[in-house]
Amino acid sequence: MAERVLMKGNEAIAEAAIRAGCRHYFGYPITPQTEIAAYMAKKMPKIGGVFLQAESEIASINMVYGASAAGMRVMTSSSSPGISLKAEGLSYLAGSDIPAFVVNVQRGGPGLGGIQPSQADYFQATKGGGHGDYRMIVLAPASVQEMASLTIKGFDLADKYNMTAMILADGTIGQMMEPITFEDEEIRQYDKPWALTGHEGKRPHNVVNSLYLKPEELERKNFERYERYKLVEENEAMWEEYMMEDAEYCVVAFGIASRVAKNAVVAAREKGIKVGLIRPITLWPFPKKVLEQAAEKVRGFVCVELSMGQMIEDVRLATNCKRHVGLVCRSGGMVPSPDEVLAGIENAVKGVY
Amino acid sequence: MAKLTFKTDLCKGCGLCVSTCPKGCLAIDTASINKKGYSPAVMVNEDKCIGCAFCATMCPDCIITVEK
Amino acid sequence: MAVVFDKPKSLADLPLHYCPGCPHGIIHRLVAEALDELGIEGKAIGIAPVGCAVMAYDYFTCDMIESAHGRAPAVATGIKRCRPDNIVFTYQGDGDLASIGMAETVHAAARNENITIIFVNNAIYGMTGGQMAPTTLPGQVTQTSPYGRDVNQCGWPIRVSEMLATLEGPEYITRVAVNNVKNVMNAKKAIKKAFQNQVEGKGFSLVEVISACPTNWGMTPEQALKWVDSDMLPYYPMGVYKDRSAAKEAK
Numbered sequence: 001m002a003e004r005v006l007m008k009g010n011e012a013i014a015e016a017a018i019r020a021g022c023r024h025y026f027g028y029p030i031t032p033q034t035e036i037a038a039y040m041a042k043k044m045p046k047i048g049g050v051f052l053q054a055e056s057e058i059a060s061i062n063m064v065y066g067a068s069a070a071g072m073r074v075m076t077s078s079s080s081p082g083i084s085l086k087a088e089g090l091s092y093l094a095g096s097d098i099p100a101f102v103v104n105v106q107r108g109g110p111g112l113g114g115i116q117p118s119q120a121d122y123f124q125a126t127k128g129g130g131h132g133d134y135r136m137i138v139l140a141p142a143s144v145q146e147m148a149s150l151t152i153k154g155f156d157l158a159d160k161y162n163m164t165a166m167i168l169a170d171g172t173i174g175q176m177m178e179p180i181t182f183e184d185e186e187i188r189q190y191d192k193p194w195a196l197t198g199h200e201g202k203r204p205h206n207v208v209n210s211l212y213l214k215p216e217e218l219e220r221k222n223f224e225r226y227e228r229y230k231l232v233e234e235n236e237a238m239w240e241e242y243m244m245e246d247a248e249y250c251v252v253a254f255g256i257a258s259r260v261a262k263n264a265v266v267a268a269r270e271k272g273i274k275v276g277l278i279r280p281i282t283l284w285p286f287p288k289k290v291l292e293q294a295a296e297k298v299r300g301f302v303c304v305e306l307s308m309g310q311m312i313e314d315v316r317l318a319t320n321c322k323r324h325v326g327l328v329c330r331s332g333g334m335v336p337s338p339d340e341v342l343a344g345i346e347n348a349v350k351g352v353y
Numbered sequence: 354m355a356k357l358t359f360k361t362d363l364c365k366g367c368g369l370c371v372s373t374c375p376k377g378c379l380a381i382d383t384a385s386i387n388k389k390g391y392s393p394a395v396m397v398n399e400d401k402c403i404g405c406a407f408c409a410t411m412c413p414d415c416i417i418t419v420e421k
Numbered sequence: 422m423a424v425v426f427d428k429p430k431s432l433a434d435l436p437l438h439y440c441p442g443c444p445h446g447i448i449h450r451l452v453a454e455a456l457d458e459l460g461i462e463g464k465a466i467g468i469a470p471v472g473c474a475v476m477a478y479d480y481f482t483c484d485m486i487e488s489a490h491g492r493a494p495a496v497a498t499g500i501k502r503c504r505p506d507n508i509v510f511t512y513q514g515d516g517d518l519a520s521i522g523m524a525e526t527v528h529a530a531a532r533n534e535n536i537t538i539i540f541v542n543n544a545i546y547g548m549t550g551g552q553m554a555p556t557t558l559p560g561q562v563t564q565t566s567p568y569g570r571d572v573n574q575c576g577w578p579i580r581v582s583e584m585l586a587t588l589e590g591p592e593y594i595t596r597v598a599v600n601n602v603k604n605v606m607n608a609k610k611a612i613k614k615a616f617q618n619q620v621e622g623k624g625f626s627l628v629e630v631i632s633a634c635p636t637n638w639g640m641t642p643e644q645a646l647k648w649v650d651s652d653m654l655p656y657y658p659m660g661v662y663k664d665r666s667a668a669k670e671a672k
Contacts (some may be wrong), residue, residue: 050502050503063495063499065486066495066497067502069499074503197507198466205483208486209487355425356422369643373601391441406426411447412446413441414436419424419425
């Protein structure tokens with residue numbers, strides 16, 4: 001039966017992970033995501049699961065690597081500086097083609113930065129972060145409800161494609177409280193014939209590995225991986241369109257920025273500006289097609305980001321620079337106001353970029 | 354009486370079996386070269402071998418089988 | 422005639438890639454013998470390091486995983502916490518375990534993770550061509566200590582076993598060597614015990630194996646094993662540094 005509860009965004013992730021069948025959590029404290037660890041520390045021992053506070057982010061992602069290799073649904077969570085430390089493990093997970101679920105509740109950077117909300121890890125999440133040819137599925141929730149639903153989705157996608165799914169949230173959604181509904185969802189189980197279970201003399205030994213000393217072999221592995229990534233790009237892009245039917249201008253924003261942007265879109269409509277919003281829900285795969293199509297009918301785009309402008313590069317690529325793309329951005333933990341976004345929209349109408 | 358069998362093709366000629374043999378039964382056969390390009394260890398004094406397996410114990414490539 | 426010595430079944434029938442005279446092969450065999458004799462190969466999951474033993478995942482016939490440099494104890498923790506009925510072991514060198522992976526090592530020991538660690542200490546980085554390790558001896562010449570390790574500039578080599586034995590956590594910490602038959606036999610006993618401890622749920626067991634690197638030490642294999650006696654073992658004495666169960670029984 002569906003269940004309606006009031007929850008913090010971070011707690012919604014933790015509860016949803018448990019509902020998705022995750023029984024193993026390895027983490028290291030960092031603001032502003034520590035509620036996830038606290039929730040897991042409370043719940044896991046009571047449901048036969050494992051909560052372990054590791055000695056570092058590096059250790060925790062490697063515990064995830066081990067647990068995933070052992071065939072388990074497993075997760076870790078952190079915030080920006082901690083994700084930089086986890087980058088090593090993310091690369092190994094990708095190179096070994098095994099699933100994982102990772103949460104980044106972003107804060108301002110670079111360096112130690114601050115503890116206020118940010119979206120400045122967009123590049124790190126969507127373009128790599130770790131070394132080598134690889135991708136992660138990146139999901140960008142814009143509400144506490146989506147923190148939960150995209151967590152359940154993320155675990156499924158990770159298992160389906162044997163890759164890491166990352167929730168790229170921010171401090172605001174992490175800390176925000178909203179009523180949400182947990183549906184009784186059926187959790188799909190995936191066969192993991194590669195898992196380390198001990199062969200018990202019944203099969204040849206399994207090896208989980210990312211080392212290929214012969215370049216032609218490593219290239220073949222990377223080619224295979226990118227064939228799989230192509231399927232993800234074709235099938236898994238998610239986005240929301242808002243007031244786009246008759247839109248002459250298009251705002252592009254994800255996560256918390258999209259909520260501010262929506263208010264600005266409504267305000268602009270009241271002023272008679274035909275503007276809509278496209279909100280990427282998956283940042284990788286990036287919803288290229290819908291933006292490409294939008295470029296055919298709108299006069300200009302406005303990107304709204306809590307960074308110096310990172311997603312804007314993907315918007316330009318997706319639209320082949322067919323239309324101008326303006327940028328409304330705040331950085332370092334600052335959030336643009338609806339008025340700032342409205343001003344950005346009005347500038348686009350005036351042709352000022 | 355003991356019998357040693359060498360997987361000669363896997364021998365790297367490191368000589369640890371030779372130096373550890375208490376009876377001086379083994380030697381590196383410098384006259385031959387195996388598939389790996391090494392001069393392998395060989396039995397040169399089978400009569401003296403007591404099957405102590407010291408050679409096999411010290412062989413880093415696990416190429417010696419000892420029967421007794 | 423009966424076979425009195427043969428390759429253990431848990432060691433795959435593959436040529437080892439190690440240099441001539443490298444004791445890694447001996448230590449691999451001892452691990453495989455322990456898996457065979459305890460009948461645990463089918464339940465075992467091994468973790469290969471980064472370093473010369475990186476391809477240990479091919480050599481052991483049990484399930485294997487390749488870890489990032491130094492992270493093997495964390496990977497082992499992840500596996501063992503999920504699959505407590507499996508036998509989980511890491512096989513690591515000195516750079517891997519005592520330099521880049523020191524935090525993972527210490528904390529796995531502090532948590533008394535029920536895992537087995539085989540720590541091969543040959544006082545040098547082998548795979549990368551002979552650089553100074555955290556266990557390189559004072560005055561020892563390596564590629565990155567060409568004038569000999571200057572302890573005033575780069576510090577003293579770390580005695581891992583002694584250090585870990587100061588922790589409350591671990592069950593069993595011992596140092597052995599593989600430079601002669603007698604020491605190899607002792608090393609075999611220690612490694613078997615380290616696995617047996619895990620089978621019995623006793624907890625973190627680490628066997629430090631003093632080994633050699635003839636290639637990067639610039640010695641013949643025979644000279645290298647003698648150097649273990651003359652130079653390595655005086656700084657790294659063999660012995661049991663911690664055995665909680667034995668200490669309890671003694672009381």
